[in-house]
Amino acid sequence: MRGYLHKSLSTTTEFIIESDKDDLLAGPVAPEMVIFYVTQDTQRHPLLPELKSGGFRVTGRMSTQCSLSDAITGELTVEASAVPIKSIDIQLLRVESILLGEKIITETSLIRTTQIADGDVCRNLTLPIYVLLPRLLTCPTILAGPFSVEFKASIVITFQSELSKLHSKSDPRTPRLWTAMETLPLELVRTK
Numbered sequence: 456m457r458g459y460l461h462k463s464l465s466t467t468t469e470f471i472i473e474s475d476k477d478d479l480l481a482g483p484v485a486p487e488m489v490i491f492y493v494t495q496d497t498q499r500h501p502l503l504p505e506l507k508s509g510g511f512r513v514t515g516r517m518s519t520q521c522s523l524s525d526a527i528t529g530e531l532t533v534e535a536s537a538v539p540i541k542s543i544d545i546q547l548l549r550v551e552s553i554l555l556g557e558k559i560i561t562e563t564s565l566i567r568t569t570q571i572a573d574g575d576v577c578r579n580l581t582l583p584i585y586v587l588l589p590r591l592l593t594c595p596t597i598l599a600g601p602f603s604v605e606f607k608a609s610i611v612i613t614f615q616s617e618l619s620k621l622h623s624k625s626d627p628r629t630p631r632l633w634t635a636m637e638t639l640p641l642e643l644v645r646t647k
Contacts, residue, residue: 487520488529493612493637503616503632509537511635513612517584520642523593527608527641529584533576539615541633543572545586546609548638549593554601566592566606575615588643595645606641 456463493513495506515531527547533540547567553560569586576582586608597604616633 487518487642488516489519489639490514490516491610491637491639493610493635495635497637498635501632502635503538503614503618505538506614506633506635511536511538511612511614513543513610513635515584515610517608517610517639519608519639520644521588522646523588523590523595523643524646526588527584527586530581531571531584531610532581533578535578536614539575540572541574541613541615542570543576543582544611544613545569545571545584546611547586547588547593547641548607548609550603550605550607552603552605563607593643596642606643607638608641609636609638611636 491514493511495502495510512534513531513536514534515529517529517531518527521527527545531543533543545568546565547569549564549566551562551564567586567589571582571584593606594604596606612635614633614635618633
């Protein structure tokens with residue numbers, strides 16, 4: 456309040472609180488590596504006919520348990536693909552869930568997309584995966600009774616297709632005929 460003839464002033468400030476607690480893990484977390492593979496047989500959505508008939512196979516490994524101060528690391532290899540690849544991306548997703556009565560309400564948000572490869576990739580070449588975690592959009596994985604905040608990493612392979620040019624503005628989380636994806640759960644922890 457500033458008085459009778461002046462407008463009142465107000466402001467909004469966003470801040471982050473960090474505390475040193477004894478229950479935090481003392482040392483760095485050894486990353487837990489998970490082996491994955493993406494083929495036409497692992498996809499649960501329809502694919503282009505040339506992808507179904509010609510086939511493709513992408514294999515790799517990625518850390519699924521890491522500290523908030525570390526990056527998600529790993530590697531992937533395109534072993535075979537009948538259709539040229541347009542790009543390979545890693546999408547970081549935040550999944551917030553709450554139990555309401557007998558229903559679980561879930562909301563998934565795309566936090567970050569990191570491009571691993573652009574254009575058709577040489578076959579049997581190992582590509583590194585290195586995704587930095589955005590500090591303001593991530594937190595430790597929380598499973599607290601009816602409320603949870605979890606994270607997932609999606610490996611998204613986009614193939615070259617005339618059909619993809621017609622639908623350039625689409626939701627990146629929605630599977631399309633010209634994309635293949637594999638989603639892995641992440642466990643993020645805070646360390647000292």
